[in-house]
Amino acid sequence: MKRLLSIEFQKIWLNNPSRILTITYFALLSLIALITAIKFDIGDFHFNIAEIGIFNFPYIWHFNTYFADYFKFFLAIVIVSMMANEYSYGTLKQNLIDGLSKKELVKSKVLTVFAMAAASTVFVFLLSLILGLIHSSFTEFRTIITDIDYLLGYFIKLSAFFSLCLFVGILVKRSAFALGFLIILYIATAILHAILRFKVLDTEIADAIMQFAPTNAISDIIVEPISRLSAVQQMGAQVGLESDKKFDVNYKAAAISLCWTAVFIIGSYRVLKRRDL
Amino acid sequence: MESILSIKNLHKRYGFVHAVNGISLEIKKGNVYGILGPNGSGKSTTLGIVLNVVNKTSGEFTWFDGSQSTHEAIKKVGAIIERPNFYPYMTAAENLSLVCKIKGIPKTKVAEKLEIVGLTERRNSKFRTFSLGMKQRLAIASALLNDPEILILDEPTNGLDPQGIHQIREIIRLIASTGTTILLASHLLDEVEKVCSHVLVLKKGQMLYSGTVSDMVRSEGFFELAANDLVELERKLRLHPYFKSVDSAQDKLVFTTSTTIAAADLNQYLASENIFVSHLAFKKPSLEEQFLTLTKTANL
Incomplete structure (x- = not known):
């Protein structure tokens, strides 16, 4: 396992675009910390975003894992091009001739993808912990570890998404087309969902079916945290909107995503095995 | 003599094209084999199949008398197929160290093999800056890293200038003199005549001749x-x-x-x-x- 990871790490790290994208990714994640700097005054009204409670434990786990997720597209480019490069340089064939089996090859890519998800999860954990310890009103150990399962949800979310990228990269061979394919997949799922919802079936049945679509399942794991903010909820209550929305990690979506992850990994291996290089 | 590679009745179909049509052959240790055939005669496909990059349609092949799995056996083979494939953004030495990781061997051989092909001075240049001749020599260095039991070369002088061709031939001759088994696919006949002891002739996926070079040339006159x-x-x-x-x-x-x-x-x-x-x-x-x-x- 160490050998396979070290092979992939060398391929990615020595490639300038991939290295720059990876560094940018982690740099942008740290920028979440900059949100604390948002403060402005309107007359007598002092607004400091750090003080409205977004960095309170345990809410911070939810907030940070939700927003950190948006940056995953940087790593998606790295993953897709890591596969596309192997095809265009002819090194996929050469790696096999040099003695890597097709199974090992897929294994090394999958391990890399999981390692990326794990690295990102650890990074978000540390970042949130530090921000929380600085800004949170409650810093008792029990409060800190409450809802820490958002990190597990985040890890599953990234692993599933990156596995999808890897599968598309192996299937499509070219990075530009693969990224295009990913975007089309998202749009097509959304359109299908909308059609089912408004034209064919009613909302509940449509949602029940479409929760199994990979892109939906992945994004359903962690729901948006904004309406959970007490400030926002108070505003809602004032205009008469009482919400009974659930904000916990959606483990059903997580389970569906894990199934898709398995499908993508096995699919990657099947595609590569059948292909003549 | 020890058998290195044995192929029995191998077939490969691409749709309607019968690229390899019932090829059987035996590669023995210590000989230098030439595979001759016009373009599209199935040379590269056959080599691709035994190297596990192309899936066979039917037939069998075994490495080293079947004592190891194909995957393990290939680690003892050195091969270059058609054109040199390396990561353009890595240097010569970095590319070779990656191959060492794949083959699971120590990196100590990198310097030695770069010396054999005369690339020591350029070891820290990026692969994309290399001329075709240098790329091809790096490919040979890479194939030699594990001191292979058999070296498979598919059109090693393709597209090179006369000097490059000469350099590659010298390297091949040097390697052959150490007793390494070599399988050389080529459509350049004088190349095969000069370096090979045995020859296989293919056309449209079928084997027309298999034997020593001297037997093939010997005739009435x-x-x-x-x-x-x-x-x-x-x-x-x-x-x-x-x-x-x-x-x-x-x-x-x-x-x-x-x-x-x-x-x-x-x-x-x-x-x-x-x-x-x-x-x-x-x-x-x-x-x-x-x-x-x-x-x-x-x-x-």
């Missing part, structure tokens, strides 16, 4: 003749007791006999028939001519 009156010369040749065939080739006649006769006897016969030749030579067909005859007569 023929005479080349010229005289002032070619018509009269041809008439007299047809009356020769051992006449087999006579063809005209530009300003000469090519005469083959049913058994071997000495040039002096033929000369004497013609002189007795009042024909005095201006040119008389006994020739044996080159590998190239043999190859062309073989591939032409095989009606595939």
